[in-house]
Amino acid sequence: MRLKHLLSALALGTLAIAAHAQNTIKIGAPLALTGSLADEAKKQQVAYAMWRDRVNAAGGINVGGTKMKVELVESDYQSNAQRAQQMAEKMISQDKVDFMTSPFGSGHTKVVAGVAERYGVPVVAPSASSESVFDQGYKYLFGTLAPNGGLVQTMAKLFIQQMPNVKTVAILGREDVFPKSMAVSMQEAAKAAGLTIVHDELYPVGNLDFSASMSKIKAAKPDWIYVTGYDKDLILARKQMADLGVTAPIVTMVTGPAYPEFINNLGKLADNVSSVTWWHQATPYTADDVFGSTKAFHDEYVSRAKAEPDYVGASSAAALVALQKAIEKAGTLDKAKVRDALAALDITTFYGPIKFGANGMNAGRELPVIQVQGGKVVLLYPEAIKQADLKPFN
Amino acid sequence: METYIQIIANGLMLGALYACIAVGFSLVWGVLNVINMLHGSFIVLGGYLAFFAWAQLGVSPFVMLFVVAAVLFLLGFLIQYGAINRVVSKPVLLTLTLTFGLDLILYNFMNVVFEATPRRITLDLGSLGIGEVMLPYDRLLAMLLALAMTGILYWVLRSSRIGRAIVAVRMDRDAAALMGIRVNKVYAITFGISAMMAGACGALMAVVYPITTNTTGLLLGKAFTICVIGGLGSVPGALVGGLALGLIESFAGTWLGAQYAILIGSLLMLTLLMVRPTGLIGKRGYE
Incomplete structure (x- = not known):
């Protein structure tokens, strides 16, 4: 691990000049792959991978006319809030992620969002539904679950x-x-x-x-x-x-x-x-996102995870779909501009409608x-x- | 009146489960002077073995209980013989660190192999209703198991050759060695018995509780509390401690609310540590 870090630090150093020639979009994903939330984090991981593979198979995300592939920077924070904070710091300052998703649950989302806010990195939270996470005045936090x-x-x-x-x-x-x-x-x-x-x-x-x-x-x-x-x-x-x-x-x-x-x-x-x-596969939507329909998402999830998806998986994929739509609309990877595009988003996805309210939470409908x-x-x-x-x- | 009987019944049945959890832990702590951080994971492993035998092969957990006990005995024996014996005479912090490390391995192994999804054996046996008072059969069985394990252990330690050897090693390791007792083997057998009890308890718990790796720490914490309350160094200590904690949590839960039940139990543990560090019926030494 340490060697890997050293190498990536070296690589970053040499690439610093060529930083503008970036050709992948890095999305940080802190996941509780071990510890008490391991089960939920695995659902998130499956959904993230589904979205990434579909996006990359289509050539990537259209950023102002250039197709850019997506890279997920995943990391296990062991269901430990303190580690989640360290991971978020590391992802932003060392891995140089452009955007982030947040871990499972309201508590850990709050921790990660706090870090991202300081650096101005947009975070899309797939599984935080408590208003107490969204009333902190964070400008860069958006959540796909309804209050x-x-x-x-x-x-x-x-x-x-x-x-x-x-x-x-x-x-x-x-x-x-x-x-x-x-x-x-x-x-x-x-x-x-x-x-x-x-x-x-x-x-x-x-x-x-x-x-x-x-x-x-x-x-x-x-x-x-x-x-x-x-x-x-x-x-x-x-x-x-x-x-x-x-x-x-x-x-x-x-x-x-x-x-x-x-x-x-x-x-x-x-x-x-x-x-x-928040979501059930029995509520069908068709959409022009990478999944196309609720059923397409459901079927691929079942074949990958060998289990029925619940709202955690669906909302995780939806969070990235929302991010993708916002990047495409902004036409740039500029964090502040993508943030504004997220705030103005009003779309229908395989998961249902997504429109973030003033506090960043998705308005729940039906x-x-x-x-x-x-x-x-x-x-x-x-x-x-x-x-x-x-x-x-x- | 019936409300009180139900509260007491709830407490006793919860207490029996607690006793089940703690008996093996108490034995290892008392004899080996090892705080076995693996104990919670042993219980959960026992639960998983019983669950998969039931879900995939249709084996009843009440039969599987004996198989699980045998498997866990072997696992415990090997762990003690191969690893813990190397540091068992060192200060307690060292053995604690070793079992903590081993627990991390076992815990994460289970997390990878079984995943943290809760799994429960859905054999609902129903309840015995006496008037308004309900006694769930599976908890009654847990009570029986706790009593049986305590009884057998008591008998083994008092009357069998290996039991006397275990007690002798506990009293004076060096003297026992001079008397021709193979101390390392006795340690390994003791640890094996402890793991066996954890496994049997886990197999039964899979009927009552959803089994998930998330509970390992919780179970370990309970075992610890119960042993301190009941007292180390006596076989019935775990039983008494378990029943006492069950009753306390049941009454505190009813009168003060669930939030305070655990708090009151922990307060009792702290008070006992200050006032009576040997616990309710603990003694120095082990017999």
Whole structure:
């Protein structure tokens, strides 16, 4: 490794004069390939590679009339926030990346975006959805996910409309950036919808047992049980609900059913659990990007990863599609100009519409509400393409 | 009333799982004076072996438990014999560093081979309902396993030849060597037994929890806490520590909320370290 660094430093030195004759676009991609987020990072890696290969097969990105190939500068930050920061520094100052993507999750995105902002490097974040990442006044940060708040409101409205008898809700959220934000969003959505919150609790990261929480929820007899967390938490929570005989007309686990492993790990217990997500392959779009359509993306992802894509993969590819469109529009690799092009972007991609709001977040439109029915994820919303109505959980 | 019974039942069943996690860890710490950083990964490895045997060959995890135990015994034996024995008599920091390094290797190996995707054996056995109180069968089994492992270990250490040798080595390594005990072999067997218990526990846990490499550190931390609470140097220590922690987390989780359950457990550990460093029923030495 050290030798490689030395060589690349030497190479950079000799090429310093010829820097303007650059013929590839370097995109830095910090990935948590090992450590606790390894699973999500691998989905990102697959999606990035799909985009890169398609772009390079087409000759590259059109930058003001010249086709330039794309190089991904990937690096494993081991799911460690401090390392993510160091990697971002290194990518910008040593590897001289032109643009960046951010790692999985709101927390680490915030770290990387902070570094990139200082150097004025545009970052497109594929999997950060918490407003607390985007309210820092960063000018160079853009995110392809829609804000959490909108997600929950859509769902609450839909559910109450389909099950008017639902009056009470129990909220159990993970004490962590995204899941906590989703729990808070639910409190707000519940109040707005006139629901009574009969149980409201946060559980810590690294929780190994839900029996106390579930026993309390059981006693509160809510009409709607709403749990947020990551797949491992949600699988355990659902399992312990079954163990303790906890049930309700609606059970929502955010964003459990959006991940294929939720169903794989729960089997029958996954049935009738609902959620909301940013993307699902059942929402079809056609677009003039490198993928062309949602189906084309889905099929290639399945053949590469041997697994169904979820929003992480789709949003990761979409982030790079957005970047590509912005570069093409700007006609230059100038970071400030590409940043402006990103800010003004208004496109439809295989992933859906992308238009960044004032804070840099993608405006969410028609976000899918989903439910597991008979072992499969079905779409309950948007209305125009829905596959089923909400089924009672119990 | 039934609420309280359920809280106690929840605590005891969680505690039994905790005891399962900690028994092997306590043994190695007590006998070898090694803080085995590999322990969490051993449990997860056991879980993976059981999962893949079930998912691809259809072997029941309750049968696989014994196979996993045998495989892990062998792995533990070899690791101790080949690596840890070289530094086992050195200061504890050195053995800690070695097992930490070995854990990094095992952890990343599992990450590459199995990937971090959570995997659970979806055999849902249901629950035994007594009135309003629910006792999940898989946790009852974990309880049984924890009791069995503790019981067998207790018996082995007291009544078998190898058990007496393990205790002798713990008491005085040099004297044991002079008595003709092959210390290195005894160490390797002890470590093997510990790994075996971790593996068996992991196989059972794959039914209860989604198995992922992400939990290795968490399990190790629990094992550590339980051993400090229960006390080192006594076989029932891990059992008592596990049950105590389970009950504490269950009550704290109910009364104060899930956020405080772990905090209260850690506070208890710190308090015990100050007030009673031998733990609830720990003794000096191991017997």
